[in-house]
Amino acid sequence: MTETAADDDCVGLDTLASARGSTDGSAGRAAGAARRRRVETNTVEWAIAVLLTLLLLRFLWSLMRNENLLPGEVTGHLLHPDVLGGVWLTVRLTVLVFALASALGLAVGRMERSGNPVLREIAAAYVWVFGGIPVLVQLLLWSNIALVFPDITFGIPGVHIDAVRLVTPVHAAIVGLALALGAYAARALSSGDRLTALGDVLVTTIQATSLVSVLAITDLLGVVQALDERNHLIIPLLVVAAIWYLLLVTAARGAIRLLRRVRSMAHTADG
Numbered sequence: 001m002t003e004t005a006a007d008d009d010c011v012g013l014d015t016l017a018s019a020r021g022s023t024d025g026s027a028g029r030a031a032g033a034a035r036r037r038r039v040e041t042n043t044v045e046w047a048i049a050v051l052l053t054l055l056l057l058r059f060l061w062s063l064m065r066n067e068n069l070l071p072g073e074v075t076g077h078l079l080h081p082d083v084l085g086g087v088w089l090t091v092r093l094t095v096l097v098f099a100l101a102s103a104l105g106l107a108v109g110r111m112e113r114s115g116n117p118v119l120r121e122i123a124a125a126y127v128w129v130f131g132g133i134p135v136l137v138q139l140l141l142w143s144n145i146a147l148v149f150p151d152i153t154f155g156i157p158g159v160h161i162d163a164v165r166l167v168t169p170v171h172a173a174i175v176g177l178a179l180a181l182g183a184y185a186a187r188a189l190s191s192g193d194r195l196t197a198l199g200d201v202l203v204t205t206i207q208a209t210s211l212v213s214v215l216a217i218t219d220l221l222g223v224v225q226a227l228d229e230r231n232h233l234i235i236p237l238l239v240v241a242a243i244w245y246l247l248l249v250t251a252a253r254g255a256i257r258l259l260r261r262v263r264s265m266a267h268t269a270d271g
Helices: 003-065 071-078 081-112 117-132 135-143 169-188 194-215 220-231 234-270
Strands: none
Touching (some): 071 234, 081 169, 081 220, 135 194, 169 194, 220 234
């Protein structure tokens, strides 16, 4: 090898080493900057976490020291026979409405995917109407349906049914909730995991049943309101209702979580 060629090789190696060193330096600086950002982010998040914890503890302490809450009345009414009866009616309404709404949601979802344009438009109109009108308004409309159709014939000669006797408050509640939540279920079941979507529908159904109290139905909230009229314990009884609704929703979410875990284990076993 000539001296000139050797010199050229040395220059090339020096240039390559310099370039590699520059690249390594840039990567090191970028990694260091990323680490600093993570540290800063973690610091801010911990500061927020500490602040929120202190505020929560302060709020809980104020609740414990607040004599207006009447904790003795809360614990005394949690297992009151009337309250338990209201919880049982809420559970039954939830199961029935959830089953009807889920079936409606699946059927409407199938219609939306149909190749028939008429079925698609009917499904879209159903979701638009029953998913757009507030649930409370729908319940009030169904409870007063006899003002519009006092005599129900179903278009069959000789059939005459008194709407006032047929559409009781409970029937109006079931129909109104099922139709409204059916539209919600159709949207929820159209995408994502169906089991998760059904869990969302179940939780929403539990919460929506509280609206039937406006129809003078003795569900959980209806019973609490009736007890309040007798005892004038507004806050303690509302806390009782809140605790029971929280327990029901937590149980529903726990059941869905358990079903997801079982399904995951079954898929793992099959694989």
